[in-house]
Amino acid sequence: xxxxxxxxxxxxxxxxxxxxxxxxxxxxxxxxxxxxxxxxxxxxxxxxxxxxxxxxxxxxxxxxxxxxxxxxxxxxxxxxxxxxxxxxxxxxxxxxxxxxxxxxxxxxxxxxxxxxxxxxxxxxxxxxxxxxxxxxxxxxxxxxxxxxxxxxxxxxxxxxxxxxxxxxxxxxxxxxxxxxxxxxxxxxxxxxxxxxxxxxxxxxxxxxxxxxxxxxxxxxxxxxxxxxxxxxxxxxxxxxxxxxxxxxxxxxxxxxxxxxxxxxxxxxxxxxxxxxxxxxxxxxxxxxxxxxxxxxxxxxxxxxxxxxxxxxxxxxxxxxxxxxxxxxxxxxxxxxxxxxxxxxxxxxxxxxxxxxxxxxxxxxxxxxxxxxxxxxxxxxxxxxxxxxxxxxxxxxxxxxxxxxxxxxxxxxxxxxxxxxxxxxxxxxxxxxxxxxxxxxxx
Ligand SMILES: O=C(O)C1=C[C@@H](OP(=O)(O)O)[C@@H](O)[C@H](O)C1
Ligand SMILES: C=C(OP(=O)(O)O)C(=O)O
Numbered sequence: 001x002x003x004x005x006x007x008x009x010x011x012x013x014x015x016x017x018x019x020x021x022x023x024x025x026x027x028x029x030x031x032x033x034x035x036x037x038x039x040x041x042x043x044x045x046x047x048x049x050x051x052x053x054x055x056x057x058x059x060x061x062x063x064x065x066x067x068x069x070x071x072x073x074x075x076x077x078x079x080x081x082x083x084x085x086x087x088x089x090x091x092x093x094x095x096x097x098x099x100x101x102x103x104x105x106x107x108x109x110x111x112x113x114x115x116x117x118x119x120x121x122x123x124x125x126x127x128x129x130x131x132x133x134x135x136x137x138x139x140x141x142x143x144x145x146x147x148x149x150x151x152x153x154x155x156x157x158x159x160x161x162x163x164x165x166x167x168x169x170x171x172x173x174x175x176x177x178x179x180x181x182x183x184x185x186x187x188x189x190x191x192x193x194x195x196x197x198x199x200x201x202x203x204x205x206x207x208x209x210x211x212x213x214x215x216x217x218x219x220x221x222x223x224x225x226x227x228x229x230x231x232x233x234x235x236x237x238x239x240x241x242x243x244x245x246x247x248x249x250x251x252x253x254x255x256x257x258x259x260x261x262x263x264x265x266x267x268x269x270x271x272x273x274x275x276x277x278x279x280x281x282x283x284x285x286x287x288x289x290x291x292x293x294x295x296x297x298x299x300x301x302x303x304x305x306x307x308x309x310x311x312x313x314x315x316x317x318x319x320x321x322x323x324x325x326x327x328x329x330x331x332x333x334x335x336x337x338x339x340x341x342x343x344x345x346x347x348x349x350x351x352x353x354x355x356x357x358x359x360x361x362x363x364x365x366x367x368x369x370x371x372x373x374x375x376x377x378x379x380x381x382x383x384x385x386x387x388x389x390x391x392x393x394x395x396x397x398x399x400x401x402x403x404x405x406x407x408x409x410x411x412x413x414x415x416x417x418x419x420x421x422x423x424x425x426x427x428x429x430x431x432x433x434x435x436x437x438x439x440x441x442x
Contacts, residue, residue, distance in 0.1 A: 006422035009434075011411025013388065016260030016308070017440040023248050025050040025241035026269050027429050028174070028202050029299070031058045031101050033239050035109065036210045037079035038067035039087075039185065040234040046077040048241035053428045054099035061106055064090035065115070084232055085160070085186050089115040093153070096121040098354060098399060098428045101175055103152065104133045108179030111142035112162035112186040112230075118155045124354045124399035126152045133179040136167045140183050140191075164230065166192040171349065172322045174199035177226070181207065181214075187230035195224040199322045200273040205298055210234040242269035242301045246326045246402075247430045249277050253330045254409045254437070255306035256286045257337045259386075262307045263440060264291070270300045276324030277331060278304070284311045284338055311338035313383055318346025325349060329406040332361045336370040337413055338383035345378040354425075355398035364407055367393035368418055392416030401425040405433055 030050040035058065037044035049055065051071075063069050066088035068080035082088070087109065094117055096103040103119055107130070110117045120126075131150030138144055141159035146152070164187050167180050177193050181203050184191025204226055207214045213229035248268045255263035270278070270290075278288055287309045293302040311334055324331070328350055335342035350357040362374035369390030371382040391414025397404040404420045411418030426433050 007424050008394070008419055008421055009408070009423040010417040010419045011408045012417040013414060014258050014412035015441055017255050017258050017263050018261065019440050020264040020266060021251065021436045021440065022266040023243040023251070023268065023436070024052070024430060024432065026244040027052065027054060027246065028101065028200060029206070029241050029269070030055040031105060032202055032206045033241060034058050034062055034069065034079065035105060035182070036206055036234060037236065038062035038065070038069070038081050039084050040081035040210055040236040041083045042081065042236035044079045044081065044236040044239065046079065046239045046241065047075065049077050050241065050244065050429070052431055053097050054102060057095060057097040057099050058102045058106070061090070061094045061096070061102065064092065064094060081234065081236065084234060085113065087113045087115055090117050093118040093120045096125055096152070098122050098125055098425065100125060100128055100354070103130065104175040104179045105182055107133050107137060107156050108182035110156045110158045111137040111140055111183040112160060113158045114160040116155060116157045118153060120153045122399060129352055130154060132171065132173060132176050136165060136176070136180050137183055139163070139167070140165050140187065160186065162187040164189040164191045166194065168194040169196065172197040172199050173349070174203070178203040181226065181228050184228040184230050185212065185232055190227050190229055193226045195226060197322055198222070198224055198273060200271065202271070209298060210237055240297050242296050242299050243267040244429070245269050245274050245277070248304065249327045249330050250405045250409055250433065251436070251440070252277070252281065252288065252304065252306050253334045254412055256281065256309050256311060257334060257413050259308050262305070265304045265306065267301055268304050270302055272300070273323055276320040277327040280314070280316055280320060280324065280331065281311070281334065283314050284334065285309055286311060310386055311383070313338045313340035313342040313381070315343045321346050321349070326402060329357050329361050329402045330409060332365060332379055332381060333406050333410045335381040336365055336372070336383055336389060336410070337386060339385035340383060342381045342383065343378070345375070348377045354400035355403055357400070357403065360396070360398055360400065360403050361406065364395045364403070365410070367395065368410060368414055389414045390416065391418045394419040394421055396421050397425055399425050401428045401430065405430065408437070
């Protein structure tokens with residue numbers, strides 16, 4: 001069946017990319033800025049907020065639960081919080097759109113408030129597993145009824161006071177960690193998350209920044225014990241959201257693989273729990289220079305100057321996966337242009353993102369002439385050594401923004417244009433992606 005509302009877009013071979021761009025705000029930090037501000041007592045101010053559909057879904061949900069949230073004409077967001085424990089029962093189902101982060105973190109918040117909320121989402125989100133948050137939140141006392149397989153639509157009936165929990169994460173997931181910590185905010189006593197494999201730590205940093213009593217103890221084997229004391233009072237903050245490294249990734253790789261390119265990407269967040277891609281691309285021979293390294297709002301930030309490079313295939317250490325979990329689709333494109341073989345493993349989590357990113361990337365790359373083999377938990381890619389890919393196929397984006405943008409970049413180095421069947425999903429995380437790309441092609 002053809003989707004009448006889809007907007008296909010063709011990406012042809014590109015001239016060298018040249019110039020300087022600033023990418024939009026970090027999606028993870030933007031979600032958390034809205035949620036924590038909405039729970040603080042008083043007015044928080046946020047600049048650089050990502051205004052993508054996923055973050056706007058979080059804003060709408062926090063409004064529906066009582067927070068006053070407005071965007072000023074100068075782009076600053078002002079949020080009046082309701083206080084921890086003060087969330088109101090939403091009158092209608094919370095529409096999470098395409099956003100896993102909104103869904104899982106907000107389920108955590110609702111779980112320890114005396115309210116009931118229904119969560120709905122699009123076809124992609126409705127296929128993603130929510131059992132991973134249902135399990136710990138049910139142990140804390142929330143009553144959750146989900147669709148078969150622990151999917152959306154689902155309903156969370158919170159319990160207040162909830163029961164504190166010590167929870168060992170069964171998979172490397174910042175969303176599950178954050179759901180439990182956010183539930184812990186309004187739970188008496190100490191809620192603990194035990195994290196054997198470190199994942200992005202924005203929740204920990206920001207909860208502390210808002211004044212929550214949160215400690216992190218690292219065991220001898222690297223396991224992190226994160227403890228939050230509940231019934232916290234959060235103080236309003238002024239937040240400058242750094243640029244999203246996961247969005248920068250598309251322009252980093254584009255500049256590395258389009259011959260003659262020289263691009264500077266300003267204000268990129270480089271929190272070590274997010275910066276894996278830059279290290280891996282450097283290992284592959286990528287010319288990426290960090291300029292003006294600084295700290296913004298407790299997060300490492302730098303400008304990145306990226307020049308076209310002859311990339312070499314490598315074996316990617318599975319241990320770096322959590323620090324670049326959303327960047328594998330675009331890394332696979334870089335690998336398809338590198339000289340020699342790139343091997344990736346330990347990427348089972350990619351199968352439960354907006355699409356099955358291992359299978360969708362393997363199929364799409366094969367369709368445009370790349371040599372790719374899919375294994376259970378990774379891809380093996382034999383690159384062209386810098387020669388253009390044949391291209392010329394239409395790629396199914398499966399409502400997955402990162403798939404759409406990865407193949408858009410692949411089109412820039414293909415003989416025949418690469419067409420994305422529907423470009424609309426890009427707006428979930430990177431609304432001005434095409435505008436920035438066109439600007440670098442002038
Ligand atoms: O906590 C977050 O903001 C996110 C965590 C990651 O998901 P998982 O926790 O499912 O790995 C990541 O893929 C997502 O884009 C954002
Ligand atoms: C996995 C992602 O997001 P989410 O889980 O919030 O849908 C992503 O942005 O790549």
